[in-house]
């Protein structure tokens with residue numbers, strides 16, 4: 001005899017209810033389940049907005065970061081609770097198929113996750129027109145080490161990779177502690193990070209909304225303005241760039257994941273954030 005059956009056979013009701021008590025309990029129980037269903041419907045309605053769709057591009061024509069598989073995994077995982085579905089372009093063939101003017105229509109944004117060099121886009125002009133029509137561009141680390149000869153792309157992004165020194169710990173100054181990318185508890189007014197830190201060229205603080213920067217050279221510590229992360233709006237297109245993301249250990253850190261998650265959500269229009277360009281108040285003090 002199974003344990004379950006023996007328990008059932010041994011069951012004796014402990015209390016007896018009158019008919020009116022039974023009806024009252026039934027009504028109460030039904031009311032509770034109706035309320036529960038109502039709450040579930042409300043919750044599902046709040047989450048009913050279909051997820052955004054992003055295309056994560058990890059094709060490289062120059063240096064290939066060994067953090068790319070982790071970058072793909074992290075962005076995909078963050079999307080599960082972050083409000084987006086993730087597709088990938090890992091090969092030239094993927095780019096040829098998924099980045100035509102027509103194929104891009106099914107995406108809400110694109111992530112250049114440690115891309116390098118001249119990617120074989122089928123139609124560069126159509127790509128930028130698609131972005132300016134109201135799509136999201138998320139550039140990570142060597143996204144600025146991509147398309148060096150394509151000024152329109154670099155201008156849209158807001159900066160171009162120049163060089164880097166040895167990996168180093170730096171203190172990032174948080175220029176916008178209210179922004180989704182830099183407002184979580186992992187980010188205070190400053191945060192120390194250890195990574196390969198880029199120096200950029202073609203960067204104009206008047207053309208971007210600064211999120212993170214250094215006030216001294218990462219390696220030789222010469223005072224100055226060294227951008228780390230920013231947003232831009234061009235047309236209706238929204239750019240989030242972070243130069244952090246070289247090391248695999250950066251990708252697996254919670255402070256970096258909340259940074260990337262918030263940046264992607266802002267670029268996709270899922271969260272609001274100040275996008276006023278120009279020198280931050282802390283720079284003009």
Ligand SMILES: [Zn+2]
Pocket residue numbers: 065141142196245246
């Ligand atoms: Zn790197």
